Amino acid sequence: MIGPRPHVAATKPYHLPKMQANIILSANESPYNLPQPVVDQIKDELDNIAYNRYPDPMSLELRMLISSAYGLHAANVFVGNGGDEVIQNLYLAYGGLGRRAITFEPMFEIYGITGRMTETTMIPILRDPKNFTAENVIPQAYRMDASLIFLCCPNNPTGDMVSLGRIEELLQNTEALVVIDEAYAEFSSQTAIPLLSKYENLAILRTFSKAFSLAGLRAGYLLASEEVIENLLKVKLFFNFSKLSQAIAKIAFTNRNIFDGQIKKILEERERVFGKMSKINRIKVFPSHSNFILFRTEKPAAGVWQNLLDRGILIRNCSNQPLLDNCLRVNIGTPEENDAFLSALREIA
Numbered sequence: 001m002i003g004p005r006p007h008v009a010a011t012k013p014y015h016l017p018k019m020q021a022n023i024i025l026s027a028n029e030s031p032y033n034l035p036q037p038v039v040d041q042i043k044d045e046l047d048n049i050a051y052n053r054y055p056d057p058m059s060l061e062l063r064m065l066i067s068s069a070y071g072l073h074a075a076n077v078f079v080g081n082g083g084d085e086v087i088q089n090l091y092l093a094y095g096g097l098g099r100r101a102i103t104f105e106p107m108f109e110i111y112g113i114t115g116r117m118t119e120t121t122m123i124p125i126l127r128d129p130k131n132f133t134a135e136n137v138i139p140q141a142y143r144m145d146a147s148l149i150f151l152c153c154p155n156n157p158t159g160d161m162v163s164l165g166r167i168e169e170l171l172q173n174t175e176a177l178v179v180i181d182e183a184y185a186e187f188s189s190q191t192a193i194p195l196l197s198k199y200e201n202l203a204i205l206r207t208f209s210k211a212f213s214l215a216g217l218r219a220g221y222l223l224a225s226e227e228v229i230e231n232l233l234k235v236k237l238f239f240n241f242s243k244l245s246q247a248i249a250k251i252a253f254t255n256r257n258i259f260d261g262q263i264k265k266i267l268e269e270r271e272r273v274f275g276k277m278s279k280i281n282r283i284k285v286f287p288s289h290s291n292f293i294l295f296r297t298e299k300p301a302a303g304v305w306q307n308l309l310d311r312g313i314l315i316r317n318c319s320n321q322p323l324l325d326n327c328l329r330v331n332i333g334t335p336e337e338n339d340a341f342l343s344a345l346r347e348i349a
């Protein structure tokens with residue numbers, strides 16, 4: 001039988017094996033399910049959906065809702081099945097064979113994987129090995145021949161931020177479409193959204209998966225110029241975003257202030273867990289502007305990871321990523337989950 005296209009044949013599947021664990025702190029999800037008032041509204045809405053009819057292929061009501069919150073127009077918003085699908089569409093529209101995309105490594109791995117799958121030439125720029133900041137290496141991307149530049153802010157898995165001044169300088173020094181991935185912006189104190197009105201080569205990615213407790217739904221969006229959004233609308237699957245997704249995302253976005261309490265709890269726990277981890281000997285903890293914390297162990301990280309799993313606690317081993325030898329990432333859970341993680345780590349590390 002005929003094989004797939006050569007770049008598909010050369011790719012290993014990206015598997016996250018299903019692990020049995022009582023405490024799951026590996027995927028940067030919210031430890032809190034949807035708040036009850038949001039669940040109640042979704043239940044009411046489910047009774048009113050015409051399931052026999054196709055969804056609005058343009059997701060217009062949701063795009064209007066999101067755009068008006070930022071003082072933009074629906075034509076400035078693209079929605080998809082999680083940030084992942086938005087990223088794929090960015091590559092389909094702006095990447096591909098003969099085109100180049102820049103990432104700042106270590107970074108969210110889906111950028112490299114999706115880039116290679118669309119036959120885009122990937123240009124990884126390495127971060128500062130001491131603290132993983134991209135601040136001082138971003139100028140390497142200036143005037144480089146690339147069509148896409150991806151920068152996560154805060155970055156996953158390192159948790160660091162880049163200043164708005166540096167982002168603006170990048171925008172002024174490139175013809176590429178600059179995508180600032182703000183999947184974790186709700187846990188930080190900065191957003192590049194105000195720069196959208198000044199730079200037509202800026203796009204900002206957001207997701208419902210983290211602060212808005214909807215990783216299971218798959219919903220994310222991009223804010224950008226009308227021209228960028230129009231090109232994404234050309235490449236997306238026609239009915240990409242289901243009626244259920246549109247309805248639930250609308251309810252969550254309308255009620256976004258209800259999530260403030262959960263976000264505050266996660267931030268308080270981040271500070272507490274960071275403080276406690278900093279006191280554990282034989283690990284180095286990196287400051288985070290997000291809902292997870294990266295740390296480096298003196299012992300081999302694979303053993304620490306396995307020992308935690310043996311105690312029913314699943315975190316993420318990041319050691320295979322550039323610069324991240326013996327680094328692990330744990331996301332913030334409920335106070336009880338965090339306490340269980342801290343006491344296990346004290347014993348193991």
Ligand code: PMP
Binds near residue numbers: 081084156183207219
């Ligand atoms: N960007 C970053 C930096 C992420 O860490 C993630 C999820 N881990 C995403 C985008 C995509 O999230 P989703 O597809 O769930 O919206």
